[in-house]
Amino acid sequence: MTPLPDRFCPVDGTRVPAGSLAWRCPACGGPLDLDFSPTPANLKSLSGRVNSLWRYAECLPLAAPTVTLGEGRTPLVELREGVFAKLDFLTPTLSFKDRGAVLLTELALRLGPRQVIADSSGNAGTAVAAYCARAALPCTVYVPTGTPAGKLEQIGAHGARVEVVDGDREAAAATAREAADTPDTFYASHVFNPYFLHGTKTHVYEIWEDLGGRLPDVLVLPVGNGTLLLGAALAIGELHAAGLIGRRPALYAVQSAAVAPLADAWAAGADDLTGTAPAAPTSAEGIAIPRPARARQILRAVRATGGTFLTVTDDRIRHAQRDLASQGLYVEPTGAAAWAAVREGALGERTAVVPLCGAGLRTGLARG
Template sequence: MTPLPDCFCPTDGTRVPAGSLAWCCPVCRGPLDLDFAPTPAPLKSLAGRVNSLWRYAECLPLAAPTVSLGEGRTPLVPLRDGISAKLDFLMPTLSFKDRGAVVLAELALRLKPRQVLADSSGNAGTAIAAYCARAALPCTVYVPEGTSPKKLEQIEAHGARLRVVEGDREATARATREAADEEGVFYASHVFNPYFLHGTKTYVHELWEDLGGRLPDVIVVPVGNGTLLLGAALAVAELHGAGLIDRRPALYAVQSAAVAPLAHAWAAGADDLVGVTPMAPTLAEGIAIPRPPRARQILRAVRESGGTFLTVTEDQIRHAQLDLASRGLYVESTGVACWAAVREGVLGERTAVVPLCGAGVKTGPARE
């Protein structure tokens, strides 16, 4: 078994040794990054490998997985006008969060905590619960009140303890972080733990493989806490650094207009969040994050890619969900945000891929 890499704080450089249960920088309490710079394998060497995200072994910080459910390798299907959709709602727990959750569960299995904690508006908690069940790890998931009953049912079905927190997503995160400071606890945070990002980056490695060793002009991703976008940026950097792509695609970040702190900062030309973004009701509940901890990293990644931010209204989300359903794709309301943002032609003649991140059965149809 290969040794684990150290973590470090991207803000102040503080290092956290491999094997630690520390979930944040001990100095500034910010998220951590991983001291890990892999070189991806060339396209021809992937033939015959395991048909899951673990086929990209050279790019993952953990080797020889034991808790896999066959996650990854989701279909890529055309929509229209050079735009394709990657069907990540066909993952084992019906959302893209499985990509990061399996890596966190594998890490937890090796660190042997007495308890695994997670906080979520639904999909991440479901994924963590499922993979902890697979690994026989005790798990508790904190969720905000008002979380979809279908997601709560799925979390409990996997045997996780459920803690419903009064208040919004931010209140839930605070409650979980307090509990995460207890001894022997592994905080399976899809925001603070960098291993999650190294799981989500396999989304782009799959695109590269499926497109025959290239990437589209634009990669469109929904952004709340930014885990898929930052994973995508990691993968693009790895592929470009290895000379496996000759240009970097633009990253287009999509937020709900109702809760769009990053889009507002982008419009202001800022490097970090500006002002206070109030929480507002939105159909895109999974990306309704008023203060994402990795805001600076997200803004920098979009800027360096030559991308931009787009916002979508509630009506656009409803119409996009119906449009996808008419094409045979029933996707939850958060998961249709990217299609809502680009389906009216804002990309021109550029090629693009949008992720369909969660299944419609998790929340049902978007309603007034």
């Protein structure tokens, strides 16, 4: 079995050994990155490989998967000329979070903890619960009050214990992080654990492959904790360093206007969050994150590609969700946010891909 890479803190450089169950930097308490610089395979060598995200084995920090459910290789469908949708709601648990959850679960199997815990507004918890079920690992998922009933039902159906926390998404995360410090516990955090990002990056490898070895001018991504965007930045960097793309696409980060701390920091020209951003209820609960732990990395990644931040109101999200449904694509409000940002022509003549990252079956149409 290939040795696991070490983790390190991007802020102060503190290193964490590969076999440790530590989930954050022991010095500053921040998220960790992975000491891993892969060289991706060229297009020709991908022919005949397994039809899942594991076809990009050279670029993944884990090999020989045992809990795979065939995740990845989702379709790319044109919404209008030059703008494509990546249908990541067509995954085993109906969201892009499967890409990261499978790597977290594979890592947990190798580390052998007594229990796995996660926190989520629904999709990440569902994905972790499903893959832990596949791996026969005991799992507890902490969710905030108001999590859609369909998501709670699916998490429980996979055999995970559901703990509903009295409070918002941040309260659920705080409760989970306290539990994560219990001995012999693996915290399957899609925010703090870098393995998750190396799973989400595969959606960009798939776009690159399906477009014949190129990427669009712009990748438009919904951003709360930024795991999809940061994964995209990893893949872009790896492909560019290997000479497999000649230019880097711009990253456009989309936030709900109701909860937009990163967009506010961007508008202020800041390198980090500028304070406690005002927050209001939003149908896009998956990106309603007031204090994303990787804020500095997200802002840096967008800036490095010449990208920008966009915000969308719930009214625009609702119209975008219904527009997608009229085209045969039924996604949750969070999944419609990126399309809401570009459907009225914000991209001009540039080509783009937007991810439709969660199915609408468990949340229904946005109201208003």
